[in-house]
Amino acid sequence: MSNPFTVSLVCWHDGEPLLRAIREAVFIREQGVPEELEWDEFDETCRHALALSLSGEAIGCGRILPTGHIGRIAVMQPWRKQKVGTAIMEALLDEARSRKYQFVDVDAQVHAVPFYQGFGFTPQGKEFLDAGLPHIKMTLELKPR
Numbered sequence: 001m002s003n004p005f006t007v008s009l010v011c012w013h014d015g016e017p018l019l020r021a022i023r024e025a026v027f028i029r030e031q032g033v034p035e036e037l038e039w040d041e042f043d044e045t046c047r048h049a050l051a052l053s054l055s056g057e058a059i060g061c062g063r064i065l066p067t068g069h070i071g072r073i074a075v076m077q078p079w080r081k082q083k084v085g086t087a088i089m090e091a092l093l094d095e096a097r098s099r100k101y102q103f104v105d106v107d108a109q110v111h112a113v114p115f116y117q118g119f120g121f122t123p124q125g126k127e128f129l130d131a132g133l134p135h136i137k138m139t140l141e142l143k144p145r
């Protein structure tokens with residue numbers, strides 16, 4: 001059966017209102033990340049993944065920097081554990097492969113480590129705090145498909 005949602009890659013210019021709405025709900029309101037830390041200059045240079053329900057509701061997002069750093073992976077609460085996050089990661093990893101990146105990395109919130117391990121990411125180094133939340137760096141070597 002096909003997914004009840006779609007994921008597309010967009011630039012910040014095209015996706016900004018919907019991407020902002022998801023990240024405000026998940027990171028700022030739910031997780032308490034300060035607004036001034038959530039928004040940065042990197043959004044303009046990133047490729048963003050945007051998940052939409054079939055009725056057009058914005059339900060999830062993520063981004064990849066030109067360095068291969070993946071971040072801001074967020075799925076709206078009612079849509080979790082339905083593979084939306086997986087589809088967002090697959091879109092960003094496909095983008096990384098098409099750019100011939102050899103490695104990608106994430107700063108994973110510690111609770112989400114098993115989510116990233118599912119794609120083959122491995123933890124590196126020690127935990128650290130970012131926006132008051134415990135994180136750990138994880139990396140993945142990409143094999144061409």
Ligand SMILES: CC(C)(COP(=O)(O)OP(=O)(O)OC[C@H]1O[C@@H](n2cnc3c(N)ncnc32)[C@H](O)[C@@H]1OP(=O)(O)O)[C@@H](O)C(=O)NCCC(=O)NCCS
Nearest residue numbers: 073074075080081082083084085086108109111112114115
């Ligand atoms: C982390 C997050 C993006 C996962 O999205 P999701 O759509 O629920 O994930 P999926 O349904 O694709 O899950 C894929 C796998 O990861 C596992 N998983 C997902 N979230 C998990 C979590 N928080 N802890 C442990 N495992 C998790 C699922 O159980 C699933 O495993 P399975 O294939 O064995 O069933 C989502 O929980 C979220 O937005 N959380 C709040 C924001 C956040 O913390 N983002 C991460 C920042 S680093």
